[in-house]
Amino acid sequence: MENLKQYTHDKLIAAYKTVKENHIKVDRAALTFGVPKQTFRDRVLNKENVNARLGKDSLFAFDEEEPLVNHIESLAQVGYGLNRAQLNVLASELTVKFVRRNSDDKLSNYWYYNFLKRWDHRQ
Template identity: 80%
Template sequence: MKNLKQFTYDMIMAAYKAVKENLIKVDKAAVTFGVPKQIFRDRVLNKVNVKAKWGKESLFALDEEELLVNHLESLAQVWYGLNRAQLNVITSELAVKLGRRNSDDKLSNYWYYNFLKR
Protein backbone atom coordinates (compact mmCIF):
# COMPACT_ATOMS: atom_id res chain seq x y z
CA MET A 1 0.00 0.00 0.00
CA LYS A 2 1.26 3.45 -0.90
CA ASN A 3 2.48 5.60 1.98
CA LEU A 4 0.46 8.78 2.24
CA LYS A 5 2.39 11.93 3.00
CA GLN A 6 1.23 13.98 5.91
CA PHE A 7 0.39 17.59 5.20
CA THR A 8 -1.09 20.35 7.28
CA TYR A 9 -3.45 23.25 6.81
CA ASP A 10 -0.47 25.63 7.09
CA MET A 11 1.29 23.85 4.22
CA ILE A 12 -1.78 24.27 2.00
CA MET A 13 -2.13 27.94 2.94
CA ALA A 14 1.55 28.64 2.21
CA ALA A 15 1.26 26.98 -1.20
CA TYR A 16 -2.03 28.77 -1.90
CA LYS A 17 -0.47 32.12 -1.05
CA ALA A 18 2.51 31.44 -3.34
CA VAL A 19 0.20 30.60 -6.26
CA LYS A 20 -2.14 33.55 -5.70
CA GLU A 21 0.83 35.93 -5.61
CA ASN A 22 1.92 34.47 -8.98
CA LEU A 23 5.22 33.27 -7.56
CA ILE A 24 4.88 29.68 -8.82
CA LYS A 25 2.43 27.45 -10.68
CA VAL A 26 -0.01 25.06 -9.01
CA ASP A 27 1.88 21.81 -9.70
CA LYS A 28 5.21 23.30 -8.64
CA ALA A 29 3.65 24.69 -5.44
CA ALA A 30 2.12 21.30 -4.61
CA VAL A 31 5.49 19.58 -4.94
CA THR A 32 7.42 22.35 -3.19
CA PHE A 33 5.11 22.49 -0.18
CA GLY A 34 4.41 18.75 -0.02
CA VAL A 35 0.68 18.95 -0.70
CA PRO A 36 -1.21 16.42 -2.88
CA LYS A 37 -1.72 18.01 -6.30
CA GLN A 38 -5.42 17.27 -6.75
CA ILE A 39 -6.38 18.40 -3.26
CA PHE A 40 -4.44 21.61 -3.78
CA ARG A 41 -5.73 22.17 -7.33
CA ASP A 42 -9.33 21.87 -6.12
CA ARG A 43 -8.71 24.66 -3.63
CA VAL A 44 -6.96 26.93 -6.11
CA LEU A 45 -9.78 26.49 -8.66
CA ASN A 46 -12.37 27.22 -5.92
CA LYS A 47 -13.97 23.77 -6.20
CA VAL A 48 -13.33 23.43 -2.46
CA ASN A 49 -13.03 26.26 0.03
CA VAL A 50 -9.38 26.83 0.93
CA LYS A 51 -10.27 26.99 4.62
CA ALA A 52 -12.32 23.79 4.50
CA LYS A 53 -11.50 21.31 7.25
CA TRP A 54 -11.02 17.61 6.71
CA GLY A 55 -13.07 14.94 8.36
CA LYS A 56 -16.29 14.94 10.24
CA GLU A 57 -17.53 18.11 11.89
CA SER A 58 -17.28 18.28 15.67
CA LEU A 59 -20.46 17.88 17.70
CA PHE A 60 -19.85 21.10 19.62
CA ALA A 61 -18.40 24.40 18.40
CA LEU A 62 -14.96 25.39 19.69
CA ASP A 63 -16.37 27.93 22.13
CA GLU A 64 -18.85 25.35 23.46
CA GLU A 65 -16.07 22.83 23.95
CA GLU A 66 -14.03 25.49 25.72
CA LEU A 67 -16.93 26.12 28.12
CA LEU A 68 -17.20 22.37 28.69
CA VAL A 69 -13.47 22.12 29.43
CA ASN A 70 -13.67 25.06 31.85
CA HIS A 71 -16.61 23.43 33.62
CA LEU A 72 -14.78 20.10 33.88
CA GLU A 73 -11.72 21.87 35.28
CA SER A 74 -13.85 23.66 37.89
CA LEU A 75 -15.37 20.31 38.89
CA ALA A 76 -11.88 18.86 39.25
CA GLN A 77 -10.81 21.76 41.49
CA VAL A 78 -13.54 20.86 43.99
CA TRP A 79 -12.55 17.19 43.80
CA TYR A 80 -15.59 16.12 41.79
CA GLY A 81 -14.26 14.05 38.95
CA LEU A 82 -16.18 12.38 36.17
CA ASN A 83 -15.27 9.10 34.60
CA ARG A 84 -15.47 8.52 30.86
CA ALA A 85 -18.97 7.02 30.93
CA GLN A 86 -20.38 9.86 33.04
CA LEU A 87 -18.85 12.47 30.75
CA ASN A 88 -20.28 10.74 27.68
CA VAL A 89 -23.77 10.70 29.21
CA ILE A 90 -23.65 14.34 30.34
CA THR A 91 -22.32 15.64 27.03
CA SER A 92 -24.89 13.59 25.14
CA GLU A 93 -27.66 15.20 27.19
CA LEU A 94 -26.15 18.61 26.44
CA ALA A 95 -26.07 17.84 22.72
CA VAL A 96 -29.76 16.85 22.80
CA LYS A 97 -30.67 20.09 24.60
CA LEU A 98 -28.71 22.09 22.01
CA GLY A 99 -30.48 20.24 19.21
CA ARG A 100 -27.33 18.56 17.88
CA ARG A 101 -28.52 15.00 18.56
CA ASN A 102 -31.92 13.37 18.38
CA SER A 103 -31.56 10.66 20.98
CA ASP A 104 -30.50 10.40 24.59
CA ASP A 105 -28.03 7.62 23.80
CA LYS A 106 -24.68 8.40 25.33
CA LEU A 107 -21.85 9.52 23.10
CA SER A 108 -19.32 6.95 22.00
CA ASN A 109 -15.79 6.48 23.25
CA TYR A 110 -14.72 7.65 19.78
CA TRP A 111 -16.13 11.10 20.60
CA TYR A 112 -14.48 11.01 24.03
CA TYR A 113 -10.99 10.23 22.74
CA ASN A 114 -11.24 12.84 19.98
CA PHE A 115 -12.39 15.36 22.58
CA LEU A 116 -9.27 14.61 24.63
CA LYS A 117 -7.10 15.17 21.55
CA ARG A 118 -8.67 18.56 20.89
Protein backbone atom coordinates in the same frame (compact mmCIF):
# COMPACT_ATOMS: atom_id res chain seq x y z
CA MET B 1 -1.13 0.37 -0.05
CA GLU B 2 1.14 3.37 -0.16
CA ASN B 3 1.26 5.52 2.98
CA LEU B 4 -0.46 8.84 2.54
CA LYS B 5 1.68 11.91 3.02
CA GLN B 6 0.79 13.98 6.00
CA TYR B 7 0.53 17.71 5.53
CA THR B 8 -0.77 20.46 7.74
CA HIS B 9 -3.49 22.94 6.98
CA ASP B 10 -0.89 25.69 7.47
CA LYS B 11 1.24 24.23 4.67
CA LEU B 12 -1.79 24.11 2.40
CA ILE B 13 -2.59 27.77 3.12
CA ALA B 14 1.05 28.82 2.62
CA ALA B 15 1.15 27.03 -0.74
CA TYR B 16 -2.18 28.60 -1.73
CA LYS B 17 -0.93 32.10 -0.91
CA THR B 18 2.30 31.45 -2.81
CA VAL B 19 0.40 30.47 -5.95
CA LYS B 20 -2.10 33.34 -5.73
CA GLU B 21 0.38 36.09 -4.78
CA ASN B 22 3.60 35.02 -6.52
CA HIS B 23 2.01 33.26 -9.53
CA ILE B 24 4.00 30.05 -9.01
CA LYS B 25 2.74 26.93 -10.80
CA VAL B 26 0.44 24.68 -8.82
CA ASP B 27 2.59 21.55 -9.27
CA ARG B 28 5.73 23.32 -8.09
CA ALA B 29 4.01 24.77 -5.01
CA ALA B 30 2.48 21.38 -4.17
CA LEU B 31 5.89 19.73 -4.35
CA THR B 32 7.62 22.50 -2.40
CA PHE B 33 5.08 22.49 0.44
CA GLY B 34 4.47 18.72 0.46
CA VAL B 35 0.78 18.96 -0.40
CA PRO B 36 -0.91 16.39 -2.69
CA LYS B 37 -1.16 17.88 -6.19
CA GLN B 38 -4.79 17.06 -6.89
CA THR B 39 -5.96 18.19 -3.46
CA PHE B 40 -4.09 21.43 -3.92
CA ARG B 41 -5.27 21.92 -7.51
CA ASP B 42 -8.90 21.53 -6.37
CA ARG B 43 -8.37 24.31 -3.82
CA VAL B 44 -6.67 26.66 -6.28
CA LEU B 45 -9.33 26.15 -8.96
CA ASN B 46 -12.07 26.74 -6.36
CA LYS B 47 -13.52 23.25 -6.79
CA GLU B 48 -13.10 22.89 -3.03
CA ASN B 49 -12.94 25.57 -0.36
CA VAL B 50 -9.33 26.19 0.68
CA ASN B 51 -10.40 25.94 4.33
CA ALA B 52 -12.26 22.64 3.86
CA ARG B 53 -11.24 19.89 6.25
CA LEU B 54 -11.64 16.14 6.09
CA GLY B 55 -14.04 14.27 8.31
CA LYS B 56 -17.25 15.11 10.07
CA ASP B 57 -17.89 18.45 11.67
CA SER B 58 -17.58 18.58 15.42
CA LEU B 59 -20.79 18.04 17.34
CA PHE B 60 -20.29 21.33 19.20
CA ALA B 61 -18.92 24.66 18.05
CA PHE B 62 -15.83 25.89 19.89
CA ASP B 63 -17.81 28.44 21.91
CA GLU B 64 -20.29 25.72 22.92
CA GLU B 65 -17.62 23.24 23.92
CA GLU B 66 -15.40 25.63 25.89
CA PRO B 67 -17.85 26.02 28.83
CA LEU B 68 -17.93 22.23 29.08
CA VAL B 69 -14.14 22.18 29.31
CA ASN B 70 -14.20 24.96 31.92
CA HIS B 71 -16.75 22.99 33.95
CA ILE B 72 -14.62 19.84 33.78
CA GLU B 73 -11.56 21.82 34.91
CA SER B 74 -13.45 23.38 37.83
CA LEU B 75 -14.64 19.92 38.92
CA ALA B 76 -11.06 18.67 38.77
CA GLN B 77 -9.83 21.58 40.90
CA VAL B 78 -12.14 20.53 43.74
CA GLY B 79 -11.04 16.91 43.40
CA TYR B 80 -13.87 15.49 41.32
CA GLY B 81 -12.56 14.06 38.08
CA LEU B 82 -14.84 12.64 35.41
CA ASN B 83 -14.30 9.31 33.74
CA ARG B 84 -15.10 8.67 30.09
CA ALA B 85 -18.65 7.47 30.74
CA GLN B 86 -19.48 10.45 32.96
CA LEU B 87 -18.12 12.91 30.40
CA ASN B 88 -20.10 11.24 27.62
CA VAL B 89 -23.30 11.50 29.69
CA LEU B 90 -22.63 15.18 30.43
CA ALA B 91 -21.90 15.94 26.78
CA SER B 92 -24.96 13.93 25.67
CA GLU B 93 -27.12 16.11 27.92
CA LEU B 94 -25.65 19.17 26.20
CA THR B 95 -26.51 17.77 22.77
CA VAL B 96 -30.12 17.39 23.87
CA LYS B 97 -30.08 20.96 25.23
CA PHE B 98 -28.76 22.26 21.89
CA VAL B 99 -31.27 20.02 20.03
CA ARG B 100 -28.59 18.14 18.13
CA ARG B 101 -29.54 14.60 19.13
CA ASN B 102 -32.25 12.58 20.85
CA SER B 103 -31.90 11.85 24.53
CA ASP B 104 -31.53 8.12 23.74
CA ASP B 105 -28.44 8.62 21.59
CA LYS B 106 -25.13 8.07 23.35
CA LEU B 107 -21.91 9.71 22.28
CA SER B 108 -19.25 7.39 20.94
CA ASN B 109 -15.70 6.79 22.05
CA TYR B 110 -14.74 8.40 18.74
CA TRP B 111 -16.27 11.66 19.95
CA TYR B 112 -14.57 11.29 23.35
CA TYR B 113 -11.06 10.75 21.98
CA ASN B 114 -11.43 13.59 19.45
CA PHE B 115 -12.65 15.83 22.28
CA LEU B 116 -9.47 15.01 24.19
CA LYS B 117 -7.36 15.81 21.11
CA ARG B 118 -9.15 19.12 20.54
CA TRP B 119 -8.54 20.23 24.12
CA ASP B 120 -5.13 18.63 24.67
CA HIS B 121 -3.54 22.06 25.15
CA ARG B 122 -5.64 22.62 28.30
CA GLN B 123 -4.30 19.59 30.22
